[in-house]
Amino acid sequence: xxxxxxxQDELVIRTLAAVLAGSFDDVEFLVESRPLARRLGDVAxxxxxxxxxxxxxxxxxxSPLTPVIVEDNGRRGLKRILTAVSDAGATLxxxxxxxxxxxxxxxxxxxxxxxxxxxLELAELVGPALDTELSRSLTRAKVQQYQRYFADADRILxxxxxxxxxxxxxxxxxxxxxxxxxxTTAIIGAMQGMTRPENIRMADLLDIQVEPVSAESLASFxxxxxxxxxxxxxxxxxxxxxxxxxxxxxxxGYSAVFKDIRPDYGSTCTIxxxxxxxxxxxxxxxxxxxxxxxxKSDTLFFARHTNRVDLDAFTYLYPLSDPALIRKMxxxxxxxxxxxxxxxASTAGRVEEQVFCAFLGxxxxxxxxxxxxxxxxxxxxxxxxxxxxxxxxTLIVSVRNLGYSRNAGEFVKRSFADVGSAGGHRAMAxxxxxxxxxxxxxxxxDAAAMTALFREMVAQFLREPATDKKKEAVAx
Ligand SMILES: [Mn+2]
Numbered sequence: 001x002x003x004x005x006x007x008q009d010e011l012v013i014r015t016l017a018a019v020l021a022g023s024f025d026d027v028e029f030l031v032e033s034r035p036l037a038r039r040l041g042d043v044a045x046x047x048x049x050x051x052x053x054x055x056x057x058x059x060x061x062x063s064p065l066t067p068v069i070v071e072d073n074g075r076r077g078l079k080r081i082l083t084a085v086s087d088a089g090a091t092l093x094x095x096x097x098x099x100x101x102x103x104x105x106x107x108x109x110x111x112x113x114x115x116x117x118x119x120l121e122l123a124e125l126v127g128p129a130l131d132t133e134l135s136r137s138l139t140r141a142k143v144q145q146y147q148r149y150f151a152d153a154d155r156i157l158x159x160x161x162x163x164x165x166x167x168x169x170x171x172x173x174x175x176x177x178x179x180x181x182x183x184t185t186a187i188i189g190a191m192q193g194m195t196r197p198e199n200i201r202m203a204d205l206l207d208i209q210v211e212p213v214s215a216e217s218l219a220s221f222x223x224x225x226x227x228x229x230x231x232x233x234x235x236x237x238x239x240x241x242x243x244x245x246x247x248x249x250x251x252x253g254y255s256a257v258f259k260d261i262r263p264d265y266g267s268t269c270t271i272x273x274x275x276x277x278x279x280x281x282x283x284x285x286x287x288x289x290x291x292x293x294x295x296k297s298d299t300l301f302f303a304r305h306t307n308r309v310d311l312d313a314f315t316y317l318y319p320l321s322d323p324a325l326i327r328k329m330x331x332x333x334x335x336x337x338x339x340x341x342x343x344x345a346s347t348a349g350r351v352e353e354q355v356f357c358a359f360l361g362x363x364x365x366x367x368x369x370x371x372x373x374x375x376x377x378x379x380x381x382x383x384x385x386x387x388x389x390x391x392x393x394t395l396i397v398s399v400r401n402l403g404y405s406r407n408a409g410e411f412v413k414r415s416f417a418d419v420g421s422a423g424g425h426r427a428m429a430x431x432x433x434x435x436x437x438x439x440x441x442x443x444x445x446d447a448a449a450m451t452a453l454f455r456e457m458v459a460q461f462l463r464e465p466a467t468d469k470k471k472e473a474v475a476x
Contacts, residue, residue: 001023001024002025002026002028004028004030004060004062004068004069005027005029005068005070006068006069006071007030007071008032008036008073009098010040012071012073013029013036014040014043016029017043017044027044027045028046029045029046029047030049030051030056031046031049032051051070051084052081053084054084054087054088056084057084057085057088057089058088062088062090063089064089066090066092067092067094068092069094069095070085070093070094071096071098072095072096072098072099072110073098078095082110091116093114093116095119096122097123098122136278139275139278140279142258142260143178143275143278145258146242146258147279149242149257149258150179150223155220155221156185156187156222156223157186157189157218158176158225158226159189159190159213159224159229159238160188160227160229161190161228163190164194164210164228165294165297166199166202166290166294166297167228167295167297168229170287170291170294171245171269171294172188172227173188173287173290174227174273174291175227175243177284178276187221188208188209188211190210191214191215193210193212195365195367197338197367198330198333201329202293205325205329206286206290218237224241224243225241225242225244226243227268228246228247228268229248230246230248230251230254230261238254239254240254241254242256242257242258243258243259244256244258244260245260245261245272246261246268247261247266247270247271264307265309266310267299269294269313270295270309270313273317274313285320285322288317289325291313291321292317292318293329296326338368338372341369341372342371342372344358345372345387346358351379351382352455353459353462354382354383355383355458356376356379356382356384356385357455358387358451359388359447360389361390362390363390364391365391366391366396369387369388369389369391370387370398372387373386373398374400377400377401377402383405384399384400384401384408385398385399385400386398388450393435393436394432394434395434395435397422397431397433398428399411399430401426402427406462408425408426408429409423411429411457411458414461415431415457415461416431419433419441420432420433420434420437420438421433
Protein backbone atom coordinates (compact mmCIF):
# COMPACT_ATOMS: atom_id res chain seq x y z
CA UNK A 1 0.00 0.00 0.00
CA UNK A 2 1.23 3.48 -0.80
CA UNK A 3 0.21 6.96 0.21
CA UNK A 4 1.03 10.45 -0.99
CA UNK A 5 1.57 13.41 1.32
CA UNK A 6 1.76 17.06 0.31
CA UNK A 7 3.87 18.74 2.99
CA GLN A 8 6.24 21.67 3.15
CA ASP A 9 7.43 21.47 6.77
CA GLU A 10 10.37 19.37 7.76
CA LEU A 11 8.98 18.41 11.18
CA VAL A 12 5.68 17.27 9.71
CA ILE A 13 7.43 15.25 7.00
CA ARG A 14 9.79 13.56 9.44
CA THR A 15 6.88 12.77 11.81
CA LEU A 16 4.58 11.40 9.12
CA ALA A 17 7.38 9.36 7.58
CA ALA A 18 8.03 7.69 10.91
CA VAL A 19 4.36 7.23 11.86
CA LEU A 20 3.11 5.96 8.50
CA ALA A 21 5.98 3.54 7.89
CA GLY A 22 4.08 0.96 9.97
CA SER A 23 0.98 0.95 7.75
CA PHE A 24 2.31 1.83 4.26
CA ASP A 25 5.07 0.29 2.15
CA ASP A 26 5.73 3.62 0.49
CA VAL A 27 4.83 7.21 1.40
CA GLU A 28 5.74 9.72 -1.28
CA PHE A 29 6.16 13.32 -0.07
CA LEU A 30 5.54 16.10 -2.60
CA VAL A 31 7.57 19.17 -1.68
CA GLU A 32 8.08 22.50 -3.39
CA SER A 33 11.46 23.50 -2.06
CA ARG A 34 14.57 21.99 -3.60
CA PRO A 35 16.76 22.44 -0.46
CA LEU A 36 14.09 20.76 1.66
CA ALA A 37 13.83 17.88 -0.81
CA ARG A 38 17.59 17.44 -0.75
CA ARG A 39 17.77 17.58 3.04
CA LEU A 40 15.09 14.92 3.53
CA GLY A 41 16.24 12.68 0.70
CA ASP A 42 17.56 9.96 3.03
CA VAL A 43 14.75 9.95 5.64
CA ALA A 44 11.79 9.90 3.24
CA UNK A 45 10.74 9.28 -0.36
CA UNK A 46 10.62 12.92 -1.53
CA UNK A 47 9.56 14.24 -4.95
CA UNK A 48 9.90 17.84 -6.09
CA UNK A 49 6.82 19.30 -7.77
CA UNK A 50 4.15 22.01 -7.82
CA UNK A 51 1.26 20.77 -5.64
CA UNK A 52 -1.23 23.11 -7.34
CA UNK A 53 -0.87 21.38 -10.73
CA UNK A 54 -2.83 18.31 -11.74
CA UNK A 55 0.00 16.78 -13.72
CA UNK A 56 2.12 16.60 -10.54
CA UNK A 57 -0.36 14.03 -9.24
CA UNK A 58 -0.75 12.30 -12.57
CA UNK A 59 3.02 11.76 -12.52
CA UNK A 60 2.71 10.40 -8.97
CA UNK A 61 0.40 7.77 -10.43
CA UNK A 62 -2.52 8.21 -8.03
CA SER A 63 -5.26 5.60 -7.93
CA PRO A 64 -8.67 6.42 -6.40
CA LEU A 65 -7.65 4.28 -3.42
CA THR A 66 -4.35 6.03 -2.74
CA PRO A 67 -4.72 8.12 0.43
CA VAL A 68 -3.53 11.69 -0.10
CA ILE A 69 -2.64 13.73 2.98
CA VAL A 70 -2.44 17.48 2.46
CA GLU A 71 -0.83 19.56 5.15
CA ASP A 72 -2.67 22.80 5.93
CA ASN A 73 -0.27 25.13 7.65
CA GLY A 74 -2.52 28.16 7.28
CA ARG A 75 -0.86 29.50 4.16
CA ARG A 76 -2.87 30.28 1.04
CA GLY A 77 -3.34 27.85 -1.78
CA LEU A 78 -5.02 24.95 0.02
CA LYS A 79 -8.10 25.02 -2.20
CA ARG A 80 -6.06 24.95 -5.37
CA ILE A 81 -4.11 21.98 -4.07
CA LEU A 82 -7.30 20.12 -3.16
CA THR A 83 -8.83 20.88 -6.56
CA ALA A 84 -5.74 19.52 -8.32
CA VAL A 85 -5.70 16.38 -6.13
CA SER A 86 -9.35 15.57 -6.79
CA ASP A 87 -9.05 16.41 -10.49
CA ALA A 88 -6.27 13.83 -10.63
CA GLY A 89 -8.77 11.21 -9.44
CA ALA A 90 -7.99 10.87 -5.73
CA THR A 91 -10.96 10.11 -3.47
CA LEU A 92 -9.30 9.46 -0.13
CA UNK A 93 -8.20 12.98 0.72
CA UNK A 94 -7.16 14.13 4.20
CA UNK A 95 -6.34 17.64 5.30
CA UNK A 96 -3.96 17.72 8.25
CA UNK A 97 -4.25 21.05 10.03
CA UNK A 98 -1.04 21.97 11.78
CA UNK A 99 -1.49 25.72 12.15
CA UNK A 100 -3.04 27.26 15.23
CA UNK A 101 -6.80 27.10 14.88
CA UNK A 102 -7.28 30.85 14.93
CA UNK A 103 -4.90 31.45 12.03
CA UNK A 104 -6.38 28.64 9.94
CA UNK A 105 -9.62 28.95 8.09
CA UNK A 106 -12.65 27.32 9.67
CA UNK A 107 -12.84 23.63 8.70
CA UNK A 108 -16.32 24.17 7.24
CA UNK A 109 -14.71 26.31 4.54
CA UNK A 110 -12.87 23.32 3.19
CA UNK A 111 -15.54 20.70 3.87
CA UNK A 112 -18.23 22.72 2.11
CA UNK A 113 -16.30 22.86 -1.12
CA UNK A 114 -14.78 19.40 -0.80
CA UNK A 115 -17.35 17.26 1.03
CA UNK A 116 -15.28 14.09 0.68
CA UNK A 117 -12.25 15.55 2.39
CA UNK A 118 -11.56 14.46 5.98
CA UNK A 119 -10.09 17.19 8.17
CA LEU A 120 -7.69 16.12 10.91
CA GLU A 121 -6.40 18.51 13.55
CA LEU A 122 -2.84 17.74 14.58
CA ALA A 123 -3.56 19.17 18.03
CA GLU A 124 -6.50 16.78 18.48
CA LEU A 125 -4.44 13.81 17.38
CA VAL A 126 -1.58 14.57 19.74
CA GLY A 127 -3.69 16.03 22.59
CA PRO A 128 -5.16 12.90 24.22
CA ALA A 129 -1.84 11.07 24.31
CA LEU A 130 -0.08 14.12 25.73
CA ASP A 131 -2.82 14.67 28.31
CA THR A 132 -2.58 11.08 29.48
CA GLU A 133 1.18 11.29 29.78
CA LEU A 134 1.12 14.56 31.71
CA SER A 135 -1.61 13.47 34.11
CA ARG A 136 0.20 10.16 34.57
CA SER A 137 3.35 11.96 35.63
CA LEU A 138 1.36 14.07 38.10
CA THR A 139 -0.15 10.88 39.50
CA ARG A 140 3.29 9.31 39.61
CA ALA A 141 4.63 12.18 41.73
CA LYS A 142 1.66 11.88 44.10
CA VAL A 143 1.99 8.10 44.45
CA GLN A 144 5.73 8.28 45.05
CA GLN A 145 5.14 10.84 47.79
CA TYR A 146 2.71 8.69 49.73
CA GLN A 147 4.80 5.57 49.11
CA ARG A 148 7.74 7.30 50.79
CA TYR A 149 5.55 8.60 53.59
CA PHE A 150 4.25 5.11 54.38
CA ALA A 151 7.59 3.36 53.87
CA ASP A 152 8.96 3.52 57.40
CA ALA A 153 5.77 2.60 59.29
CA ASP A 154 5.61 -0.69 61.18
CA ARG A 155 1.87 -1.20 61.18
CA ILE A 156 -0.44 0.18 58.51
CA LEU A 157 -4.23 0.03 58.42
CA UNK A 158 -6.13 0.16 55.14
CA UNK A 159 -9.63 0.91 56.38
CA UNK A 160 -12.74 0.01 54.36
CA UNK A 161 -16.35 1.07 54.86
CA UNK A 162 -18.78 -1.17 56.76
CA UNK A 163 -19.99 -4.28 54.97
CA UNK A 164 -17.17 -3.96 52.39
CA UNK A 165 -18.17 -4.36 48.74
CA UNK A 166 -16.00 -5.55 45.83
CA UNK A 167 -14.64 -2.06 45.15
CA UNK A 168 -13.54 -1.66 48.77
CA UNK A 169 -11.98 -5.13 48.94
CA UNK A 170 -10.11 -4.77 45.64
CA UNK A 171 -8.97 -1.25 46.53
CA UNK A 172 -7.51 -2.67 49.74
CA UNK A 173 -5.46 -5.19 47.74
CA UNK A 174 -4.39 -2.57 45.21
CA UNK A 175 -3.20 -0.11 47.83
CA UNK A 176 -1.37 -2.84 49.72
CA UNK A 177 0.50 -3.68 46.55
CA UNK A 178 1.26 0.01 45.93
CA UNK A 179 2.68 0.23 49.45
CA UNK A 180 4.66 -2.96 48.73
CA UNK A 181 3.33 -4.61 51.87
CA UNK A 182 2.13 -8.04 52.93
CA UNK A 183 -0.97 -8.86 54.92
CA THR A 184 0.98 -8.81 58.18
CA THR A 185 2.44 -5.31 57.70
CA ALA A 186 -0.58 -3.68 56.05
CA ILE A 187 -3.88 -4.83 57.47
CA ILE A 188 -7.08 -4.52 55.47
CA GLY A 189 -9.74 -3.82 58.07
CA ALA A 190 -13.34 -2.77 58.60
CA MET A 191 -15.42 -1.76 61.62
CA GLN A 192 -18.23 -4.02 60.44
CA GLY A 193 -17.56 -7.09 58.30
CA MET A 194 -19.23 -8.39 55.18
CA THR A 195 -22.79 -9.70 55.12
CA ARG A 196 -23.70 -10.03 51.44
CA PRO A 197 -22.94 -13.54 50.16
CA GLU A 198 -21.33 -12.39 46.89
CA ASN A 199 -18.88 -10.21 48.82
CA ILE A 200 -18.02 -13.00 51.26
CA ARG A 201 -17.60 -15.31 48.28
CA MET A 202 -15.28 -12.85 46.56
CA ALA A 203 -13.15 -12.52 49.68
CA ASP A 204 -12.97 -16.32 49.98
CA LEU A 205 -12.15 -17.00 46.34
CA LEU A 206 -9.44 -14.34 46.26
CA ASP A 207 -8.24 -15.02 49.81
CA ILE A 208 -8.74 -11.45 51.02
CA GLN A 209 -8.76 -11.21 54.81
CA VAL A 210 -10.67 -8.33 56.32
CA GLU A 211 -9.69 -7.89 59.97
CA PRO A 212 -12.24 -6.48 62.39
CA VAL A 213 -11.05 -3.16 63.83
CA SER A 214 -12.60 -1.04 66.56
CA ALA A 215 -12.44 2.65 67.40
CA GLU A 216 -10.00 1.82 70.24
CA SER A 217 -7.68 -0.27 68.08
CA LEU A 218 -7.10 2.58 65.60
CA ALA A 219 -4.45 4.08 67.86
CA SER A 220 -2.26 0.99 67.47
CA PHE A 221 -1.59 1.76 63.78
CA UNK A 222 1.22 4.03 62.74
CA UNK A 223 -0.44 5.03 59.47
CA UNK A 224 -4.05 4.84 58.33
CA UNK A 225 -5.45 4.99 54.81
CA UNK A 226 -9.11 4.83 53.84
CA UNK A 227 -10.15 3.52 50.42
CA UNK A 228 -13.60 3.79 48.78
CA UNK A 229 -14.67 5.85 51.81
CA UNK A 230 -13.69 9.07 53.57
CA UNK A 231 -12.99 9.45 57.30
CA UNK A 232 -16.16 11.49 58.02
CA UNK A 233 -18.09 8.23 57.46
CA UNK A 234 -16.76 6.91 60.77
CA UNK A 235 -18.46 9.74 62.67
CA UNK A 236 -15.99 11.34 65.10
CA UNK A 237 -13.84 8.23 65.45
CA UNK A 238 -11.40 9.33 62.77
CA UNK A 239 -10.71 12.99 62.07
CA UNK A 240 -7.20 12.66 60.69
CA UNK A 241 -5.76 10.05 58.33
CA UNK A 242 -2.65 9.71 56.21
CA UNK A 243 -4.22 8.87 52.86
CA UNK A 244 -7.68 8.87 51.28
CA UNK A 245 -8.42 7.35 47.87
CA UNK A 246 -12.10 7.56 46.98
CA UNK A 247 -14.60 8.21 44.19
CA UNK A 248 -17.42 9.56 46.33
CA UNK A 249 -18.02 13.33 46.48
CA UNK A 250 -15.47 15.06 48.69
CA UNK A 251 -16.61 15.65 52.26
CA UNK A 252 -15.45 18.17 54.82
CA GLY A 253 -14.70 17.57 58.48
CA TYR A 254 -11.43 15.62 58.42
CA SER A 255 -7.82 16.14 57.48
CA ALA A 256 -5.64 13.93 55.34
CA VAL A 257 -1.92 14.14 54.60
CA PHE A 258 -2.52 12.84 51.08
CA LYS A 259 -5.72 12.40 49.18
CA ASP A 260 -6.88 11.50 45.70
CA ILE A 261 -10.63 11.95 45.39
CA ARG A 262 -12.18 11.76 41.92
CA PRO A 263 -15.99 11.81 42.07
CA ASP A 264 -16.34 11.52 38.29
CA TYR A 265 -14.77 8.03 38.34
CA GLY A 266 -17.00 4.95 38.38
CA SER A 267 -14.95 3.13 41.01
CA THR A 268 -12.07 3.60 43.43
CA CYS A 269 -10.29 0.78 41.60
CA THR A 270 -10.21 2.93 38.48
CA ILE A 271 -8.22 5.55 40.40
CA UNK A 272 -5.91 2.89 41.83
CA UNK A 273 -5.36 1.36 38.38
CA UNK A 274 -3.99 4.76 37.38
CA UNK A 275 -1.76 4.81 40.47
CA UNK A 276 -0.40 1.35 39.64
CA UNK A 277 0.18 2.26 36.00
CA UNK A 278 1.82 5.57 36.88
CA UNK A 279 4.58 3.83 38.86
CA UNK A 280 4.77 0.78 36.57
CA UNK A 281 3.86 -1.50 39.45
CA UNK A 282 3.38 -5.17 38.63
CA UNK A 283 -0.22 -6.21 39.17
CA UNK A 284 -0.74 -9.80 40.30
CA UNK A 285 -3.47 -11.90 38.72
CA UNK A 286 -5.34 -11.92 42.03
CA UNK A 287 -5.30 -8.12 42.35
CA UNK A 288 -6.22 -7.58 38.70
CA UNK A 289 -9.12 -10.04 39.02
CA UNK A 290 -10.42 -8.32 42.14
CA UNK A 291 -10.12 -4.87 40.55
CA UNK A 292 -11.79 -5.93 37.33
CA UNK A 293 -14.70 -7.43 39.26
CA UNK A 294 -14.91 -4.23 41.33
CA UNK A 295 -15.12 -1.95 38.29
CA LYS A 296 -17.72 -4.22 36.75
CA SER A 297 -19.79 -4.31 39.90
CA ASP A 298 -19.55 -0.60 40.88
CA THR A 299 -20.53 0.54 37.38
CA LEU A 300 -23.13 -2.25 36.92
CA PHE A 301 -21.03 -3.34 33.94
CA PHE A 302 -20.77 0.25 32.66
CA ALA A 303 -24.49 0.92 32.95
CA ARG A 304 -24.19 3.61 35.61
CA HIS A 305 -21.83 6.44 36.41
CA THR A 306 -19.22 5.34 33.91
CA ASN A 307 -16.35 7.38 32.64
CA ARG A 308 -13.98 6.69 29.73
CA VAL A 309 -11.26 6.09 32.34
CA ASP A 310 -13.25 3.17 33.76
CA LEU A 311 -13.22 1.53 30.33
CA ASP A 312 -9.49 2.27 30.05
CA ALA A 313 -8.83 0.63 33.40
CA PHE A 314 -11.00 -2.34 32.44
CA THR A 315 -9.10 -2.79 29.15
CA TYR A 316 -5.78 -2.59 30.98
CA LEU A 317 -6.72 -5.07 33.73
CA TYR A 318 -8.56 -7.61 31.60
CA PRO A 319 -5.50 -9.41 30.14
CA LEU A 320 -3.94 -9.57 33.61
CA SER A 321 -6.99 -11.13 35.26
CA ASP A 322 -8.61 -14.55 35.54
CA PRO A 323 -12.05 -14.21 33.87
CA ALA A 324 -13.06 -17.74 34.90
CA LEU A 325 -12.76 -16.70 38.53
CA ILE A 326 -14.94 -13.66 37.89
CA ARG A 327 -17.66 -15.84 36.42
CA LYS A 328 -17.44 -17.96 39.55
CA MET A 329 -17.88 -14.92 41.80
CA UNK A 330 -20.87 -13.73 39.83
CA UNK A 331 -22.67 -17.05 40.07
CA UNK A 332 -22.77 -16.64 43.81
CA UNK A 333 -25.32 -13.90 43.81
CA UNK A 334 -27.88 -16.66 43.72
CA UNK A 335 -28.15 -18.55 47.01
CA UNK A 336 -30.80 -20.91 48.38
CA UNK A 337 -31.65 -18.38 51.09
CA UNK A 338 -32.25 -15.62 48.55
CA UNK A 339 -34.41 -17.91 46.43
CA UNK A 340 -36.52 -18.61 49.51
CA UNK A 341 -37.28 -14.89 49.77
CA UNK A 342 -38.06 -14.73 46.05
CA UNK A 343 -40.58 -17.54 46.57
CA UNK A 344 -42.00 -15.76 49.61
CA ALA A 345 -42.36 -12.55 47.58
CA SER A 346 -44.08 -14.29 44.67
CA THR A 347 -46.65 -15.71 47.12
CA ALA A 348 -47.17 -12.42 48.95
CA GLY A 349 -47.34 -10.12 45.95
CA ARG A 350 -48.50 -9.92 42.37
CA VAL A 351 -48.07 -7.75 39.30
CA GLU A 352 -50.67 -5.07 38.82
CA GLU A 353 -50.41 -2.35 36.18
CA GLN A 354 -46.71 -3.16 35.68
CA VAL A 355 -45.94 -2.75 39.39
CA PHE A 356 -44.80 -5.60 41.63
CA CYS A 357 -45.29 -5.01 45.37
CA ALA A 358 -44.76 -7.42 48.24
CA PHE A 359 -44.29 -7.30 51.99
CA LEU A 360 -41.97 -10.09 53.17
CA GLY A 361 -42.66 -9.93 56.91
CA UNK A 362 -39.69 -10.62 59.21
CA UNK A 363 -36.47 -10.85 57.20
CA UNK A 364 -33.10 -12.08 58.47
CA UNK A 365 -30.94 -9.68 56.45
CA UNK A 366 -31.53 -6.50 54.49
CA UNK A 367 -29.94 -7.77 51.27
CA UNK A 368 -32.75 -10.34 50.87
CA UNK A 369 -35.13 -7.42 50.32
CA UNK A 370 -32.95 -5.58 47.80
CA UNK A 371 -32.20 -8.86 46.04
CA UNK A 372 -35.92 -9.58 45.60
CA UNK A 373 -36.54 -6.00 44.42
CA UNK A 374 -33.88 -6.41 41.71
CA UNK A 375 -35.10 -9.91 40.87
CA UNK A 376 -38.71 -9.01 40.13
CA UNK A 377 -37.67 -6.06 37.99
CA UNK A 378 -36.40 -8.63 35.47
CA UNK A 379 -39.96 -9.84 34.79
CA UNK A 380 -41.46 -8.92 31.48
CA UNK A 381 -44.21 -6.35 32.06
CA UNK A 382 -42.76 -5.15 35.38
CA UNK A 383 -41.56 -1.55 35.40
CA UNK A 384 -41.63 -0.85 39.17
CA UNK A 385 -40.91 -3.04 42.18
CA UNK A 386 -41.42 -2.29 45.85
CA UNK A 387 -40.24 -4.90 48.34
CA UNK A 388 -40.49 -4.36 52.06
CA UNK A 389 -39.58 -6.37 55.13
CA UNK A 390 -38.81 -5.97 58.81
CA UNK A 391 -35.22 -6.41 59.97
CA UNK A 392 -34.73 -6.07 63.75
CA UNK A 393 -37.95 -4.14 64.22
CA THR A 394 -37.06 -1.72 61.43
CA LEU A 395 -39.01 -1.57 58.20
CA ILE A 396 -36.81 -1.60 55.10
CA VAL A 397 -38.47 -0.53 51.85
CA SER A 398 -36.57 -1.12 48.63
CA VAL A 399 -37.85 0.44 45.40
CA ARG A 400 -36.61 -0.19 41.86
CA ASN A 401 -37.75 0.91 38.44
CA LEU A 402 -36.41 0.85 34.92
CA GLY A 403 -35.16 4.41 35.24
CA TYR A 404 -37.15 6.10 32.49
CA SER A 405 -40.32 6.51 34.51
CA ARG A 406 -40.93 8.60 37.62
CA ASN A 407 -38.34 9.08 40.32
CA ALA A 408 -38.06 6.32 42.94
CA GLY A 409 -36.08 8.56 45.32
CA GLU A 410 -38.85 11.13 45.15
CA PHE A 411 -41.42 8.43 45.94
CA VAL A 412 -39.70 7.15 49.10
CA LYS A 413 -38.99 10.68 50.36
CA ARG A 414 -42.58 11.72 49.96
CA SER A 415 -43.94 8.54 51.53
CA PHE A 416 -41.52 7.88 54.39
CA ALA A 417 -39.23 10.85 55.10
CA ASP A 418 -41.51 12.07 57.90
CA VAL A 419 -41.22 8.80 59.84
CA GLY A 420 -37.71 7.59 58.98
CA SER A 421 -34.83 8.05 56.56
CA ALA A 422 -35.59 7.88 52.87
CA GLY A 423 -33.62 8.64 49.73
CA GLY A 424 -32.08 7.38 46.52
CA HIS A 425 -31.88 7.90 42.79
CA ARG A 426 -34.36 7.82 39.94
CA ALA A 427 -34.05 4.06 39.50
CA MET A 428 -33.24 2.80 43.01
CA ALA A 429 -34.27 4.04 46.42
CA UNK A 430 -34.62 2.92 49.99
CA UNK A 431 -36.47 3.87 53.15
CA UNK A 432 -35.62 2.82 56.69
CA UNK A 433 -38.42 3.30 59.21
CA UNK A 434 -38.60 2.15 62.85
CA UNK A 435 -41.69 -0.05 63.14
CA UNK A 436 -43.19 1.91 66.04
CA UNK A 437 -43.15 5.11 64.03
CA UNK A 438 -44.56 3.28 61.02
CA UNK A 439 -47.47 1.98 63.14
CA UNK A 440 -48.10 5.49 64.51
CA UNK A 441 -48.63 6.79 60.99
CA UNK A 442 -50.18 3.83 59.16
CA UNK A 443 -51.69 1.75 61.95
CA UNK A 444 -51.07 -1.89 62.88
CA UNK A 445 -51.62 -4.02 59.78
CA ASP A 446 -51.26 -7.70 58.92
CA ALA A 447 -49.00 -8.81 56.07
CA ALA A 448 -51.67 -8.76 53.36
CA ALA A 449 -52.77 -5.27 54.39
CA MET A 450 -49.14 -4.09 54.32
CA THR A 451 -48.76 -5.32 50.71
CA ALA A 452 -52.04 -3.62 49.77
CA LEU A 453 -50.95 -0.35 51.43
CA PHE A 454 -47.66 -0.23 49.52
CA ARG A 455 -49.37 -1.10 46.24
CA GLU A 456 -51.83 1.74 46.73
CA MET A 457 -49.02 4.20 47.57
CA VAL A 458 -47.09 3.37 44.38
CA ALA A 459 -50.26 3.37 42.23
CA GLN A 460 -51.26 6.77 43.54
CA PHE A 461 -47.79 8.18 42.96
CA LEU A 462 -47.70 6.87 39.39
CA ARG A 463 -51.16 8.24 38.61
CA GLU A 464 -49.97 11.78 39.27
CA PRO A 465 -48.85 13.86 36.27
CA ALA A 466 -45.24 13.08 35.37
CA THR A 467 -43.84 16.56 35.88
CA ASP A 468 -43.15 16.64 39.61
CA LYS A 469 -42.27 20.33 39.65
CA LYS A 470 -45.49 21.46 38.01
CA LYS A 471 -47.46 19.33 40.45
CA GLU A 472 -45.68 20.83 43.46
CA ALA A 473 -46.14 24.35 42.19
CA VAL A 474 -49.88 23.72 41.93
CA ALA A 475 -49.97 22.27 45.44
CA UNK A 476 -48.42 25.45 46.84
MN1 LIG B 1 -16.90 2.22 45.11
